[in-house]
Amino acid sequence: MHRRHRISRPAQRVQLVAGLLLTFTAASPALADLIPTCAGSTSCASSVIGGVPIMATSSVLPSYAVARNPDSEPVPPGSPDFSGMTLLALVPNNSANAGSLQPNVSVTLNGTLIASATGFAPVSPTAWTTPRSNLLTDYLAFTQLSGPATKLEDLLPATQAVDAAAKGYFAYMSPIAVITAFGTGQSEVVTYGTFASFTGFPVGTVLFPFDQSVLHGVGPVNTALDSTAPKNAILITSAVPEPASAALLAAGCLLLAGRRRRVAERLGTRVETL
Numbered sequence: 442m443h444r445r446h447r448i449s450r451p452a453q454r455v456q457l458v459a460g461l462l463l464t465f466t467a468a469s470p471a472l473a474d475l476i477p478t479c480a481g482s483t484s485c486a487s488s489v490i491g492g493v494p495i496m497a498t499s500s501v502l503p504s505y506a507v508a509r510n511p512d513s514e515p516v517p518p519g520s521p522d523f524s525g526m527t528l529l530a531l532v533p534n535n536s537a538n539a540g541s542l543q544p545n546v547s548v549t550l551n552g553t554l555i556a557s558a559t560g561f562a563p564v565s566p567t568a569w570t571t572p573r574s575n576l577l578t579d580y581l582a583f584t585q586l587s588g589p590a591t592k593l594e595d596l597l598p599a600t601q602a603v604d605a606a607a608k609g610y611f612a613y614m615s616p617i618a619v620i621t622a623f624g625t626g627q628s629e630v631v632t633y634g635t636f637a638s639f640t641g642f643p644v645g646t647v648l649f650p651f652d653q654s655v656l657h658g659v660g661p662v663n664t665a666l667d668s669t670a671p672k673n674a675i676l677i678t679s680a681v682p683e684p685a686s687a688a689l690l691a692a693g694c695l696l697l698a699g700r701r702r703r704v705a706e707r708l709g710t711r712v713e714t715l
Contacts, residue, residue, distance in 0.1 A: 474509070474510045474588065474589070474667060474668070474669055474673055475507055475508075475509055475526070475649070475650050475651060475652055475667050475668070475669045475673070476507065476508045476509065476510055476669070476673045477496075477505040477506065477507050477631070477648070477649060477650065477669070477673060477674075477675060478505060478506050478508070479496070479498060479500075479503065479504065479505050479506075479675070480504045480505050480506040480630050480632075481504040481630070481632065482500070482504070483498055483500045483503040483504045483505065484498060484499070484500070485497065485498045485503075485505075485675060486498075487672075488676075490598075490599040490602045490603070490676060490678075491598035491599040491600070491601055491602035492598050492599075493595065493596065493598050493599035493671055493672075494671065494672035495596075495599050495647075495671055495672060495674055495675070495676045496672075496673070496674065496675045496676065497675075497676050497678050498675055498676070498677060498678065499677075499678055499679040500677070500679070501640070501641025501642050501643075501677060501679060502632075502633045502634055502635065502640075502641045502642070503632075503633060503648060503675060503677070504630060504631065504632040504633070505630070505631050505648070505675060506628040506629065506630045506631075507526060507628060507629050507630075507631065507650055508623065508628050509621075509623040509652070509667065512623050512624060513623055513624055514621065514622055514623050514624065525617075525618025525619055525620055525621060525652070525653045526548075526618065526619040526621045526629065526650050526651075526652055526653070527614060527615060527617075527618050527619075527650060527651055527652075527653045528546060528548075528614070528615040528617075528619075528631055528648075528650050529576075529612060529613070529614055529615075529648065529649055529650065529651065530544060530612075530613040530633075530642060530646060530647075530648050531569070531576075531596065531600075531610035531611070531612055531613075531646060531647040531648075532563075532610055532611045532612075532613060532642060532643060532645075532646050533600055533604050533607035533609075533610060533643060533644075533645040533646065534568035534570065534607060534608055534609045534610060534611055535604065535606045535607050535608065536604070536607075536643035536644075536645070536646075537643070539568070539611050539643070540563055540566060540568070540611045541562070542563075542613065542639050542642075543559070543560040543561070543562070543636050543637050543638065543639045544559075544560075544561060544613055544633055544636065544639055544642070545557075545558070545559045545560065545633065545634040545635060545636035545639065546558050546559075546615055546631060546632065546633050546634070547631075547632050547634065548617075548619045548629050548630065548631050548632075549629065549630045549632070550622075550627070550629050550630070551626070555619065555620070555629070556617045556619045556620075557617070558615050558616050558617050559636045560636050560637060560639075561613065561614075561615065561616050562613070563611040563612055563613050563614075564581060564612050564613070564614050565580075565611075565612065568608075568609045568610060568611050569593065569609045569610050569611075569612055570593070570608050570609030570610075571593065571609075572593060572594065573592060573593065573594065574592065574593055575590045575591065575592055576590075576591040576592070576593070576612070577590070577591060577651065577665045577668060578590070578665075580612065581612065581614065581663070582663060583653075583663045583664065583665040584663060584664045584665065585664075585665040585668065586664060586665065586666055587666055587667060588651070588652075588665070588666065588667040588668035588669075589668050590668070591668055591669070591671065593609065595671040596610075596647050596671055596674065597609065597610075599647070599671075599676050600645040600646075600647060600676065601645075603644050603645050603676070603678050604643075604644055604645035607645055610647070618653050621652065631650070633648075642677050643677070644677055644678060644679060645676070645677065646676070646677040647674050647675065647676055647677075648674065648675045648677070649669040649673065649674040649675065650669060651665055651666075651667060651668045651669060652665065652666040652667035652668075653665055653666065
């Protein structure tokens with residue numbers, strides 16, 4: 442005769458809660474965002490563009506600070522690995538020289554330069570254009586441990602609102618994984634600058650960082666810890682002037698200045714005659 446073991450109601454509740462927590466943890470990775478906010482001379486505004494909540498800037502060489510939500514270091518100090526912030530610039534595939542730009546980027550912490558990269562190329566000669574694909578896992582081949590997925594449809598409608606012919610992006614990923622120490626007073630500042638023929642990103646470019654696990658010979662190297670939700674990405678809404686247009690603008694300014702000088706000289710002459 443088998444004896445039935447009865448579990449008290451408090452114990453049943455503990456088991457039920459533990460089971461639910463286990464199921465939720467297994468099914469849903471921890472949600473963590475990196476949050477860029479425009480810094481320095483760059484001005485940003487939270488907007489809804491093409492139905493996409495996103496930040497917009499008219500700067501073609503933006504600068505932004507990065508915090509984390511929760512604003513703490515995701516990898517415990519002293520562990521065999523640490524987190525490194527990786528920077529992404531998604532350039533519309535139809536832009537002039539979209540696959541051959543040479544950006545320059547620097548990262549500072551409290552005014553001190555901690556990392557920089559110049560003249561880096563896109564990660565692939567083929568643009569990211571696959572519908573419903575995840576940028577980090579499907580295109581960049583990262584293993585994403587936490588944070589929201591970034592699908593093509595999350596960003597492309599915003600770009601198409603300012604560049605209707607865009608079908609996807611070339612991804613410029615900084616060849617540096619900037620060591621991070623998120624927390625109070627630890628927001629690193631990312632600044633893009635000119636390099637060689639690169640004078641700024643084209644209209645429709647989307648910028649954002651993600652956090653990468655940098656490992657010391659343990660496990661996969663390409664491991665993404667956090668991502669950046671589209672609402673925290675930065676969309677460039679102004680175009681870089683073409684060289685010919687810039688030359689015409691400069692010539693026009695010189696011509697206007699010359700005319701103003703001649704008018705001033707004539708007025709001065711007349712005053713003297715009177």
